[in-house]
Amino acid sequence: MQIWRKKSVEQTIAETMDGERHLKRTLNAWDLAVMGVAVAVGAGIFSVGAQAAAFHAGPAVIISFIIAGIVCGSAAMCYAEFASMIPVAGSAYTFTYTTVGELIAWIIGWDMILEMLMAGSVISKYWGVYLNDLMKLFGLNMTTSFNLGGFTIDVAPIIIVAFFTTMLVLGTKLSARFDGALTILKIGIVLFVVVVGFFYIKASNFTPFVPPATDAASVKGIEVSGVMAQPLWQWVTGMQPAVYGVPGILSGAALVFFAFIGFDVVATTAEETKDPHKNIPRGIGLGLFIVTVLYILVAVVTTGMVSYKDLAKQAAPSLSTSFELVGATWAAKIISLGIVIGLTTVVMVLLLGLTRIIFAVSRDGLLPRSFSKVSKRGIPARLQIVAGIVVAVVASTLDIGILSDMVNIGTLSAFLLVSAGVPIMRMRRPDL
Template sequence: MVTSNPPTLKPRADLLRRKSVEASLASVDDPDRHLTRSLTAWDLAVMGVAVAVGAGIFSVGATAAANYAGPSVIVSFVIAAVVCGLAIMCYAEFASTIPVAGSAYTYSYSTMGELVAWIIGWDLILEMLLAAAVIAKFWGVYLSDAVALFGSTLAATLTVAGVDVAWGPVVIVAVFTTLLAIGTRLSSRVNSVFTIIKVAITLFVVVAGFFYVDSANYSPFVPPSQPAPVGTSALQQSLLSFLSGAAPSSYGIFGILSGAALVFFAFIGFDVVATTAEETINPQRTIPRGIFAGLAIVTVLYILVTVVVTGMVPYTALAASGSPSLTTAFVLVGADWAGKIISVGILVGLTSVLMVLLLGLTRVVFAMSRDGLLPRSFSRTSGRFHTPVRLQIGAGVVVAMIAGLSRVEVLEEMINIGTLSAFVLVSFGVPILRRTRPDLPRGFQVPWSPTLPILAGVACLWLMVNLTTLTWLRFAAWLVVGMAIYGGYSYRHSLVGRAQRAAADG
């Protein structure tokens, strides 16, 4: 409940028009577009771990060590975790103040206006759509690999009407789309089972790996900078080094920073957790507790795995392998048995990641649709299941088609830039809402505001400029498409815009 009357705001018939906090809170009472509060702090913590601990925990650290930072990838993870922690504090304050679906989109609408909200909502769609499709694609690949490790064969594709279709992604997306359509609470319970299994597998592999660690492999901890491999183009180096005129390089300080930007992929799940604010019991207390608990668990797990993989074999051996992973490290030390256990862990891990991403994707589209920026029919919920069934099915179909028919994995780094752009706006939005609406009750407050939120935003920007120039060009193209949709449809159909036009005409 708001403790005092909101300030009187003049209508804005422009791109910066805002949706008031009161209007956002009132939107949850729409009987045709209503979500049920059923999630606890445990559910949110598990959700954060579920989406952050997937195949990446067995590969992203090894890849970053091999190609960017060597053993100092441990520092890259610490940097990424600190930046994520700062941003997550901002998410926790917003989610406990405006417990409504939509995450960064909803928060930006209340602080920076409609155009910024649209841009960040469009970015979130990019992040979660691509992430879900990439994970689904990898699930199908790892399923075939896992079956092969146990002595059998399983074709990864089927030919349908002359077109090769990766059937694995289609099947797994269909299963979890059905679960999510039936109910968020049921999906959360299934998710908890998968998450507990994959954390147990991860811990077992880490403990086993420590027996093969050789401290000599940690030296040099920060490998000296060296030219990037022949054939590396300027567009494949970080935007920061590209703008500074530096030649493409690996390792050294730039390598640690590039590694941090890459391993940030490990922490993308926590903005997805914030999209469930409207389905959380007592969100003012539950959301901060759930988010921070999940972040702590994920950070410890990733650093443990990274310490093991860089201690088992030299980073140069990982780089020479071509596709480095934790399995690579075990094979190089003669422990081939670990491949089977890791393959099972990857499959279980990807399963729960996919489910949370599908949930997050639909909740962002749901919020944008309820506000009229996308067709309102998308946000209708089922009277029986109290979920946006048609939207969930539609999103599942799109994800399955992308994963089943395209090489979506080449766009993997765009997931990071979509996440980081959302983190930037949420971080900068905290001091804005503090200034414009100091009267709002907050279940959690970021300490040392505005200094800490601004620091979080700047840190996220820093990681963004350490992504490749090619990623930035693709991101710009995505934004151009989004602006075309906003200008052609969303601006005219916005409920906030309609209300302002009605008030002006009246």
């Protein structure tokens, strides 16, 4: 490893022409947009807005979503610009290799591999949990966990991972079409719930729109002990942790920011995108716009149906909580169905992103190069199968709490390096 060696754009693109390691370009802008929506709109759309409203911003959580959308949009456009300049699999890993060097790229590459591996395991694990909950709502008891020799094996993650691994081996375009159909169904469920919720909205619940700032210790459900329990600017200035008001809007934006993440995974498919210079920015931009609108609509309904004070009294407030508090308990079944479908699409996109990162690192020789060989369909089939097996084993055997704590490793580091790399690349290569 030559730790500070940088790869030129020309060399990076030329390496994609190797017949054994050349991915087939089959995706268009709509496919990318659907992937972005598929990975960003999961179970969180039905809960994160309610939690941000209850414990941080009140009805002004709508502003929090707008702020988070704008900030996330800036990062997304950096990814889109890089991916259109260097339309190669690898996302932040590849971009870092061309601007900073091999060592940092290797670190970011492993960060992203671990992040997507753990995220895929967590989501597939949750898929089984929510599927069980959905079945119980319809009076069906389904057991997917079994004890074998002292180990608890959860079968549900194995089923969902095996299904999408098989589909991805058959072709990226086929997987994108199936994912697109489920995503459209998921959006339909979200919009249906939103439309129904609008009939329960009371204008009085939006007053005050920006509740006065309150000492965080006085609000149930807020943990204020420790440095990590308060925003950075409050810690630096020594101010008392507060919720609601302007501090609450900003901390709410920080909470919901991760709900928008997905464009970094979409960028890993740059090498499989037709006319990437046009389709990647369009796909990422359209996907982020749809996600932002959906989250804002759900936030409006969640805070309009019941007062944020009533939400704050709940241990884990969600959109389902709002419907239950107005007596529309039937909506829980529809929301549960939306959650299961939402998590289904997330699993597929994460499995795709995971293999494309490993593929790029492998092709550069920083992992065994055998992982970067493709099948006749232009798919890294061998790698896809190995990755699927690893995700299935991790998801079916480890505790969900352990997995959740490991998900966000490296995400912000990747965002920082990609955002810093765009001006560097503009100065070095204004011709691109």
